[in-house]
Amino acid sequence: xxxxxxxxxxxxxxxxxxxxxxxxxxxxxxxxxxxxxxxxxxxxxxxxxxxxxxxxxxxxxxxxxxxxxxxxxxxxxxxxxxxxxxxxxxxxxxxxxxxxxxxxxxxxxxxxxxxxxxxxxxxxxxxxxxxxxxxxxxxxxxxxxxxxxxxxxxxxxxxxxxxxxxxxxxxxxxxxxxxxxxxxxxxxxxxxxxxxxxxxxxxxxxxxxxxxxxxxxxxxxxxxxxxxxxxxxxxxxxxxxxxxxxxxxxxxxxxxxxxxxxxxxxxxxxxxxxxxxxxxxxxxxxxxxxxxxxxxxxxxxxxxxxxxxxxxxxxxxxxxxxxxxxxxxxxxxxxxxxxxxxxxxxxxxxxxxxxxxxxxxxxxxxxxxxxxxxxxxxxxxxxxxxxxxxxxxxxxxxxxxxxxxxxxxxxxxxxxxxxxxxxxxxxxxxxxxxxxxxxxxxxxxxxxxxxxxxxxxxxxxxxxxxxxxxxxxxxxxxxxxxxxxxxxxxxxxxxxxxxxxxxxxxxxxxxxxxxxxxxxxxxxxxxxxxxxxxxxxxxxxxxxxxxxxxxxxxxxxxxxxxxx
Numbered sequence: 420x421x422x423x424x425x426x427x428x429x430x431x432x433x434x435x436x437x438x439x440x441x442x443x444x445x446x447x448x449x450x451x452x453x454x455x456x457x458x459x460x461x462x463x464x465x466x467x468x469x470x471x472x473x474x475x476x477x478x479x480x481x482x483x484x485x486x487x488x489x490x491x492x493x494x495x496x497x498x499x500x501x502x503x504x505x506x507x508x509x510x511x512x513x514x515x516x517x518x519x520x521x522x523x524x525x526x527x528x529x530x531x532x533x534x535x536x537x538x539x540x541x542x543x544x545x546x547x548x549x550x551x552x553x554x555x556x557x558x559x560x561x562x563x564x565x566x567x568x569x570x571x572x573x574x575x576x577x578x579x580x581x582x583x584x585x586x587x588x589x590x591x592x593x594x595x596x597x598x599x600x601x602x603x604x605x606x607x608x609x610x611x612x613x614x615x616x617x618x619x620x621x622x623x624x625x626x627x628x629x630x631x632x633x634x635x636x637x638x639x640x641x642x643x644x645x646x647x648x649x650x651x652x653x654x655x656x657x658x659x660x661x662x663x664x665x666x667x668x669x670x671x672x673x674x675x676x677x678x679x680x681x682x683x684x685x686x687x688x689x690x691x692x693x694x695x696x697x698x699x700x701x702x703x704x705x706x707x708x709x710x711x712x713x714x715x716x717x718x719x720x721x722x723x724x725x726x727x728x729x730x731x732x733x734x735x736x737x738x739x740x741x742x743x744x745x746x747x748x749x750x751x752x753x754x755x756x757x758x759x760x761x762x763x764x765x766x767x768x769x770x771x772x773x774x775x776x777x778x779x780x781x782x783x784x785x786x787x788x789x790x791x792x793x794x795x796x797x798x799x800x801x802x803x804x805x806x807x808x809x810x811x812x813x814x815x816x817x818x819x820x821x822x823x824x825x826x827x828x829x830x831x832x833x834x835x836x837x838x839x840x841x842x843x844x845x846x847x848x849x850x851x852x853x854x855x856x857x858x859x860x861x862x863x864x865x866x867x868x869x870x871x872x873x874x875x876x877x878x879x880x881x882x883x884x885x886x887x888x889x890x891x892x893x894x895x896x897x898x899x900x901x902x903x904x905x906x907x908x909x910x911x912x913x914x915x916x917x918x919x920x921x922x923x924x925x926x927x928x929x930x931x932x933x934x935x936x937x938x939x940x941x942x943x944x945x946x947x948x949x950x951x952x953x954x955x956x957x958x959x960x961x962x963x964x965x966x967x968x969x970x971x972x973x974x975x976x977x978x979x980x981x982x983x
């Protein structure tokens with residue numbers, strides 16, 4: 420293994436991983452890590468939790484699990500990597516195989532040669548061309564200095580009102596941080612829902628929970644202007660004309676790949692604006708690799724290129740790039756299934772694979788199932804999960820999965836991610852052998868139960884209807900018979916109050932005369948989670964009714980107003 424010069428541009432997630440891995444694989448290599456910011460290896464996904472006061476020591480965002488700060492001295496001593504902070508790479512000369520740099524503090528210029536180069540320049544926050552965006556008080560959250568500023572404002576108590584522009588992952592995490600700090604929070608999202616990786620009815624459960632924490636959510640509404648006095652923000656004008664008073668606005672509407680260096684060097688750029696890489700993370704120049712938020716990668720389900728700026732993927736991509744630089748192009752990064760998860764106050768919201776909307780857009784014949792049930796037995800402190808599984812109706816292959824709730828969402832999404840990556844069907848998962856004990860799960864895990872529900876639908880044993888479709892029928896005064904098969908006690912505690920008829924499941928066979936005489940009339944059955952709703956459907960169909968539908972997820976998955 421011959422000694423070579425390895426240069427890595429970017430010191431956030433992908434860059435340090437690539438540098439450290441390359442040096443571990445070839446200790447004779449000279450590895451140089453160039454970082455524009457003053458910090459290295461920042462845990463940027465932890466910024467909202469630092470801002471919100473989950474922990475107070477800033478250095479924890481920069482430290483190893485044992486508490487050692489990953490600075491230049493750490494990389495030199497522990498990793499054998501020559502790390503240089505405050506060093507801005509201004510150009511890449513592919514002919515001479517050098518990068519030009521400037522020290523952002525002293526202005527001193529330098530040139531660094533490379534045999535292999537890794538571009539890990541990350542992403543830049545979207546900055547919409549809105550009047551007033553340069554006012555003091557309009558803030559992004561991308562760098563450590565942004566986190567420092569927001570934490571300072573949080574600790575000062577000066578900010579009482581904040582507007583979060585954008586209802587995605589970062590927006591919701593910052594929303595929680597600010598609301599938990601006692602601020603009055605408004606979230607503005609121009610699309611019809613929060614968390615666009617979820618389907619609408621699942622996202623609506625998240626919105627309902629966010630609103631229950633005192634946050635005002637504005638969907639299908641954007642920002643037309645940031646309003647200020649004497650250069651300071653005083654409010655946000657929305658596209659509907661209303662004005663929300665605030666001293667702080669956090670703009671979190673996504674990021675774009677930071678590819679200026681790559682473009683100017685003549686590397687191929689894709690349709691999403693990211694650097695084009697092959698399965699080895701190699702760019703259009705065989706001596707240059709790229710990884711992290713600046714690249715485009717394949718979607719493992721559709722095969723199409725996508726943009727997936729996630730910290731875990733950045734680290735894995737960087738590891739593959741380092742392996743190939745040192746060992747030859749043998750390591751492969753096959754792409755993403757877009758797995759993600761977000762803490763939302765007392766809930767978690769996660770997904771993997773394709774949503775129903777996206778799967779249909781990709782041309783799949785789609786079948787879905789919604790399951791509301793517990794994550795473990797009641798006697799072990801059970802918590803609710805509401806999940807939606809998306810599958811190919813022709814083959815039963817699982818295409819995607821979404822889960823929200825106070826329960827063990829992460830486990831469910833992790834199980835689903837492996838199923839999606841492996842091309843498993845609902846039938847495979849229906850007989851899966853997963854670890855079970857009462858402290859951890861039900862005897863039949865929630866994920867397996869969801870697959871059972873979907874299998875019943877594909878087989879025609881169950882006909883489901885989404886809560887959104889039920890709401891549409893109610894709002895349009897459709898002639899649907901809504902049948903609640905819970906107990907009178909449950910009905911008294913909580914009900915839809917939409918004109919439903921209560922007939923408990925245990926008495927249903929004795930009160931069939933209370934149902935529509937027309938055996939072809941639409942009957943919608945439900946209970947708390949619609950397990951009894953499904954049993955009611957089987958009873959009614961056995962007695963001749965032909966158009967019975969189960970409201971999937973029951974009242975626990977109902978995202979609209981209920982009466983107590």
